[in-house]
Amino acid sequence: MKYLFSYLKKYRAESILAPLFKMLEAFFDLRVPLIVARIINTGICGEFADEAARVPYILGQCGLLVLMALIGLACSFTAQYFAARAAIGTSTQLRHHLMGHIQTFSHTELDTIGASTLITRLTADVNQVQNGVNMFLRLFLRSPFIVIGAMIAAFTIDPSAAWVFVVAIPVLSVIVFGVMKLTSPLYRKVQQKLDAVTGTTRENLTGVRVVRAFGREEAEEQRFAAANGELTAAQLKVGRIAALTNPLTYAVINLGVIALLYVGGGKVNTGLLASGDVVALLNYMSQILVELVKLANLIVLLTKAYASLGRCAKVLDTETSMTYPAQREGTSPSPTESTEAVRFDHVSLTYKGAGDESITGVSFCALRGQTIGVIGGTGSGKSTLVNLIPRFYDATRGTVSLMGRPVADWPHEELRDRIAIVPQKAQLFKGTIRSNLLYGLAAGEKTADQVTDDFLWTCLETAQAAEFVRQKPGGLDEIVEQGGRNLSGGQKQRLTIARALVSEPEILILDDSASALDYATDAALRSALRQLPETTTTFIVSQRTSSIRHADQILVMDDGELVGCGTHDELMASCDVYREIHESQFRNDSAKEGVQA
Numbered sequence: 368m369k370y371l372f373s374y375l376k377k378y379r380a381e382s383i384l385a386p387l388f389k390m391l392e393a394f395f396d397l398r399v400p401l402i403v404a405r406i407i408n409t410g411i412c413g414e415f416a417d418e419a420a421r422v423p424y425i426l427g428q429c430g431l432l433v434l435m436a437l438i439g440l441a442c443s444f445t446a447q448y449f450a451a452r453a454a455i456g457t458s459t460q461l462r463h464h465l466m467g468h469i470q471t472f473s474h475t476e477l478d479t480i481g482a483s484t485l486i487t488r489l490t491a492d493v494n495q496v497q498n499g500v501n502m503f504l505r506l507f508l509r510s511p512f513i514v515i516g517a518m519i520a521a522f523t524i525d526p527s528a529a530w531v532f533v534v535a536i537p538v539l540s541v542i543v544f545g546v547m548k549l550t551s552p553l554y555r556k557v558q559q560k561l562d563a564v565t566g567t568t569r570e571n572l573t574g575v576r577v578v579r580a581f582g583r584e585e586a587e588e589q590r591f592a593a594a595n596g597e598l599t600a601a602q603l604k605v606g607r608i609a610a611l612t613n614p615l616t617y618a619v620i621n622l623g624v625i626a627l628l629y630v631g632g633g634k635v636n637t638g639l640l641a642s643g644d645v646v647a648l649l650n651y652m653s654q655i656l657v658e659l660v661k662l663a664n665l666i667v668l669l670t671k672a673y674a675s676l677g678r679c680a681k682v683l684d685t686e687t688s689m690t691y692p693a694q695r696e697g698t699s700p701s702p703t704e705s706t707e708a709v710r711f712d713h714v715s716l717t718y719k720g721a722g723d724e725s726i727t728g729v730s731f732c733a734l735r736g737q738t739i740g741v742i743g744g745t746g747s748g749k750s751t752l753v754n755l756i757p758r759f760y761d762a763t764r765g766t767v768s769l770m771g772r773p774v775a776d777w778p779h780e781e782l783r784d785r786i787a788i789v790p791q792k793a794q795l796f797k798g799t800i801r802s803n804l805l806y807g808l809a810a811g812e813k814t815a816d817q818v819t820d821d822f823l824w825t826c827l828e829t830a831q832a833a834e835f836v837r838q839k840p841g842g843l844d845e846i847v848e849q850g851g852r853n854l855s856g857g858q859k860q861r862l863t864i865a866r867a868l869v870s871e872p873e874i875l876i877l878d879d880s881a882s883a884l885d886y887a888t889d890a891a892l893r894s895a896l897r898q899l900p901e902t903t904t905t906f907i908v909s910q911r912t913s914s915i916r917h918a919d920q921i922l923v924m925d926d927g928e929l930v931g932c933g934t935h936d937e938l939m940a941s942c943d944v945y946r947e948i949h950e951s952q953f954r955n956d957s958a959k960e961g962v963q964a
Contacts, residue, residue, distance in 0.1 A: 485682065513658045
């Protein structure tokens, strides 16, 4: 709730005006039964000295009802306007706060919480909070005000009959709050089941090609049906309990109506109570019924909103495991101050929740301007190794240093400015080729206006992407669909490499980012990368020995351990793992000699 109150402070006026206007509307509603009683007692049953005055009196009272209805309608519209402003503004701040906080998470938190859960928090949960705030501001004062006001008004009409209200209201409160207490934890479980359905749906949509390629549609439908069935069962369970609210409250109210008719009817017969007063009491009982039903529905909605707010707060209360020092001027090593680009000193990493280490005791040093190849079998720890350089994860043991300083001592923006990484899975954003290339400047010193088209074309040439971009009708302004759906795998990989080059990094990491390229294009790319500035250190993760054989150093990973480090010729002579990988790709010497750099 602390987050919600902090957001509502910015809408203090709206949060006060909305319930006040609703109370003003409720005041006019409470006056209606008294005017109706006056019409019956005086206008219809009363005696007039001049019978001609009876009709004008009734019409005047009816006109007063119409006027009060119009004023009440204006108050209702005004209250809903202010409530909507406060609710939408609050949910907007909550969504922005969530998104900003999620951006501070390390990969550890993102892996632990899960993308589908975070999407649900940002969408369904925030919408639930918005609806809860909106209805709370509109009804949390109006409904109790009418319930209590109707009871007080009943005492002014007839105290003995009003005791029916005194009995009915507590019974109704027990029903309403009892249902709320039972359903509150169940709504949290419903949201958890919704997370599972969202996650299953996201996996199916993301991997739809894999599903169809292996004919797994039926299996995925069954998996979705299982998750959806659990969600349905949870919703039905809480729905059955919540559904008891209306019939129980209606039963109590109707019993109250019967009691009022019994007590009031007897007094009307004896002349102690006017018939219009009985009608007023029944109207007040009806108002209490309507308002308590509204209050019951409001409590159900608030229960859902409270559960959703708790889930959002859980994300906001999750502290990132990775902190960065503040940005300080003049503290970063310049290119001439350190000959070392990257150093690993007995580095080990265990992912959160994993039993074994993913990499163990890795030590090496990469000098500025060197090209470092990383090779190994699937699951050997190649990506884990390079992900420690930009500090996507923190080493559990040992030290990773950048330019002679531990990566943990680098300010966030300064670290990102020096490193560009091209991940295994090429990821493009909806927009144009130009906007995707300029995305690499997000943390750099340059702005988009300072980048010329010639520079972008140079980056595309280096990434071997210029040819196919020139063939596009729009060139640099060619539309890129979400995720790059309108581009091939190789085109996407080359554009992501070009995007990394736009930032002019001091350390360039290519994490198996040429896997979709043919041998000729891969060779041309490697040749172009060797033309980068001498201060640029390049890490190339690859499954092909041909892609890294001319690297200054080659790191050979096997089951999370560094089993070899050296040049191609040195490893062929000393490292069995590297030699086996190489010979599995090149079966004879002539094939090996034919490989082009």
